[in-house]
Amino acid sequence: MPARSPLSLAALASAAVSGLEPMRTQLLDATADDIDTALIEDNLSRHWVVRAPRNNVASMRLDAESQLIGQLRSWLPFGMPEAEGVAPLRSGGRALVHRKLPGRPIRPLELLHRPTLATAYGQAIAAIHNLPTRLVEEAGLPVYTAEEYRFRRLAELDRVAATGLTPVRLLTRWEHAVEEVGAWRFIPCVVHGDLAGDNVLAEGEEVTGVMEWSETRVADPADDLAWVSIGATETAMGPVFTAYTAARSEPVDVDLRRRARLSGEFAIARWLLHGVHTDDSAIIDDAVQMLADLEAGVGDEPW
Template sequence: MPRSPLALAALATVAVPGLDAFDVRRPAQPGTDFDVAVVIDSTRRRWVVRAPQHATAGAALEAEVALIASLAAQTEAGSLPFAVPQPVGFAHLPEGGRAAVHAEIPGEPLRIETLLPGPGLAASVGRAIAALHELPTSLVEDAGLPVYDAAAYRERRQAEVDEAARTGKVPPGLLRRWEAQLEDVALWRFTPTVVHGDLSGDRVLVRDGAVSGILGWGDTVVADPADDLSWLLVGAAPDAADSIMEAYQLRRTELIDPHLARRAMLAGELALARWLMYGVRSGSDDVVQDAVGMLEDLDAHTRETADAENVSYA
């Protein structure tokens, strides 16, 4: 059963000695893996308390905690142009695990449909992700989080496609398309970077036309930087996506990756395969049907594009 806001406020007062809770509110967009509340103290400071709803979420929280202090130090040093949710206290939970409390980062969730081309917010998003990808990979290694080289990550993607194929629910044309890209060795020659691993509009906070914070670091890995860009290239208007990528490339010090955008688009497509497998594993017919419908739509779109460009994946 989800914890009530009052219960979460009580956890916050345990986690942060001296915190005098004056008011408590649910966030505008509560998560599905954590019970979350915003606690306002007597001085009107705002604090976020997060309590995991299950053991997997608790493990993700602990992974995040191990990394976040290093990220906060990078923010203080000026290497990251945004804030991260650094915990200031913890409260142990009766069922095991612990809740964490951090100061609320000012800002609103990014609405990707509002991104416009030019040097404004779109460019700020590109620079923020590029700064993340410039971080030393040792930060992730030292936190005990997964590290992949390019070959291992390609194999991981192949395994995802193989698993989805065994369901018989992925259109054959899509499978051939994915296989062709996974077999293109040149496409997978990239330098692994620190990757957030779960970026979305809810994770990216904006204020005054710039990225103010990034949340949810429990899935951070060293892997393909294209993964952090896929949701933007898939969801943003093409001219806004161009501004994001231009700002991103200008901020990166690594050599240009000629296949970055192509892998990012593939990652966006493979997210549908993962959604399908989530539905299969959880036994949710609604999720499976939703995933199948999106895969069929994607297959129709890619066939139309291939016909227009005279490309075959047979």
């Protein structure tokens, strides 16, 4: 279905939360392209976020996320998008409305100049990874063993190679990484799955909120360190990993940082796959350029 207008999203927010009278509405870019998202300011100067799925798959993801957040809210030291109201949709499913979380998105490079924030960021990721895995299992979300996850990466690599759009040196680098069995001996844990872009919020030197929990799973902890591993300098990464390691309840495996970098590189490959799947030439061109830049950056260095 086509994207909803700001007016229709404002109407959904008003229907979902008693006493919410929209005054201003601003469309927001969503992580998923099958969910319409808007920021609402009401007559009491309160700020809300409304999210409305466009199809049944997106609707199931939002419902699973909402159920999971209900179970996690007492375990984590930062805010999450906990629904305060829902509104049924004519197409089926429901729109969810939550308060806008305080803070602004963290950018990887700022961690270099703000070691206290880098420490808080590492501790926030550790708090997620320390969650009991049963919470994810009970929410019906994916659970992988280390070996299953390695095979998942292999299958993903095959799909990337089949596009014919990835530099050979990168494919060779990734093949060596995935085939090095010893580097994949990690203890699976709760993984957020999408700690990138605007999904981690900070105010001052503290992490105040984490958004977008629909990709949560029990899997490789390296995935949640991928974004900062590929976006920040090695110097900035030091405080993050030191704080993360100290705060983890389980031992951190010696290959975590290597797999985190690999996961960050794979994110570009997944962007390419998304473009191919949706037949979006703009996304494909963007991903091909990013892969070329990545190849130039890593050269012939081992993974």
